[in-house]
Amino acid sequence: MFLLTGKSNLLHMYMDFEEIYKTYWNKVFRICMGYVNDRDWAQDIAQETFITVWQQLPKFRNESSIGTWLFRIAANHCLRQLEKTKRYPREEFPLQIADQQETSNDENVNLLYKYISELPEIDRLIISLELEEMPQSEIAGVLGITESNVRVRIHRIKEKLSIKFATYEHE
Amino acid sequence: MNTNDFREMWNKQITTPQPSQEELLKTVIKLKNKNRNQLLLAFVSLSLTIIFILVIGYYIEPTLITTRIGIALIIAAILFYLFSSNSLLRLLIKDADQSLDVSSYLPLLIKIREKQLLLGTRVMTLYFILLAAGLLLYMIEYTRRMTFGFGLLAYGITTLWILFNWIYLKPRIVKKQQAKLSEAIKNLENLKKQLS
Numbered sequence: 001m002f003l004l005t006g007k008s009n010l011l012h013m014y015m016d017f018e019e020i021y022k023t024y025w026n027k028v029f030r031i032c033m034g035y036v037n038d039r040d041w042a043q044d045i046a047q048e049t050f051i052t053v054w055q056q057l058p059k060f061r062n063e064s065s066i067g068t069w070l071f072r073i074a075a076n077h078c079l080r081q082l083e084k085t086k087r088y089p090r091e092e093f094p095l096q097i098a099d100q101q102e103t104s105n106d107e108n109v110n111l112l113y114k115y116i117s118e119l120p121e122i123d124r125l126i127i128s129l130e131l132e133e134m135p136q137s138e139i140a141g142v143l144g145i146t147e148s149n150v151r152v153r154i155h156r157i158k159e160k161l162s163i164k165f166a167t168y169e170h171e
Numbered sequence: 172m173n174t175n176d177f178r179e180m181w182n183k184q185i186t187t188p189q190p191s192q193e194e195l196l197k198t199v200i201k202l203k204n205k206n207r208n209q210l211l212l213a214f215v216s217l218s219l220t221i222i223f224i225l226v227i228g229y230y231i232e233p234t235l236i237t238t239r240i241g242i243a244l245i246i247a248a249i250l251f252y253l254f255s256s257n258s259l260l261r262l263l264i265k266d267a268d269q270s271l272d273v274s275s276y277l278p279l280l281i282k283i284r285e286k287q288l289l290l291g292t293r294v295m296t297l298y299f300i301l302l303a304a305g306l307l308l309y310m311i312e313y314t315r316r317m318t319f320g321f322g323l324l325a326y327g328i329t330t331l332w333i334l335f336n337w338i339y340l341k342p343r344i345v346k347k348q349q350a351k352l353s354e355a356i357k358n359l360e361n362l363k364k365q366l367s
């Protein structure tokens with residue numbers, strides 16, 4: 001009996017995880033992409049995030065929404081990247097050009113992600129979560145700062161990005 | 172440009188296809204195995220060292236107990252040196268809970284890194300102390316057979332060597348070993364500042 005319960009718990013967890021994984025993969029990938037602006041690297045961080053999600057899922061207690069909980073893990077994984085050795089820029093791998101063409105975005109999209117990845121680390125996370133339409137109260141919950149602080153910073157970051165785009169268009 | 176423009180562009184990013192769930196869980200198992208193997212390796216090297224000390228203690232036939240203690244200390248020093256690698260130290264200290272909010276996570280991570288730094292430095296200090304003490308004890312039996320002058324010379328040279336290690340080599344080795352950790356702590360402190 002005990003064994004059966006254990007197995008069905010694991011099955012539940014597997015199903016819960018499947019749903020989370022499907023719902024959040026694209027969101028987490030975009031946030032990582034905004035942070036590093038490198039597709040392979042972003043995919044690695046997104047994968048690491050979901051590995052931690054799987055490992056920590058039994059400990060999730062509904063104290064926060066699943067989104068806040070998951071984006072905390074993603075944000076912390078992004079911030080830990082600075083402990084790793086810096087990657088080579090993609091230009092050094094000519095073989096991967098074909099791969100890059102398959103995933104070519106609109107020029108403005110590339111610029112947006114480039115500009116975001118040039119911001120200070122915490123600002124990158126704030127604007128990425130904002131663009132994922134996360135309520136400001138939840139962004140505050142992910143970062144552990146006040147909602148008014150989040151509001152002010154989002155405003156400033158958007159101004160910065162607009163200026164960057166405007167200067168680019170004038171060039 | 173307004174928020175909606177940004178949002179529209181943001182969502183246009185072509186995401187990479189997600190790896191299959193099975194693929195992802197395989198990685199989880201691999202990670203688990205890697206951790207287990209590291210622990211196993213640490214345990215095996217510890218056991219082998221102890222066996223080695225016992226075997227040597229059994230087979231050599233010094234007349235003085237100081238020689239045996241000296242050899243044991245030297246081997247213990249080597250063991251400590253093996254343990255000073257960061258990956259092994261990381262096994263001894265629990266990682267920070269990644270589901271904490273960033274403002275709680277960063278200080279915790281900094282604390283853990285500082286702990287690793289301190290532990291690494293302490294291990295190195297202990298290594299040099301054990302090695303020096305082991306060497307000096309080991310020499311007693313053999314210098315007793317020499318004339319007083321030669322004995323003094325032998326101890327003088329050894330002491331000089333130990334001082335050279337302590338004053339010159341140890342700080343350099345510690346600095347080099349811990350450079351990555353110190354760098355990580357500095358970077359994390361910078362991140363923490365961005366939060367206030």
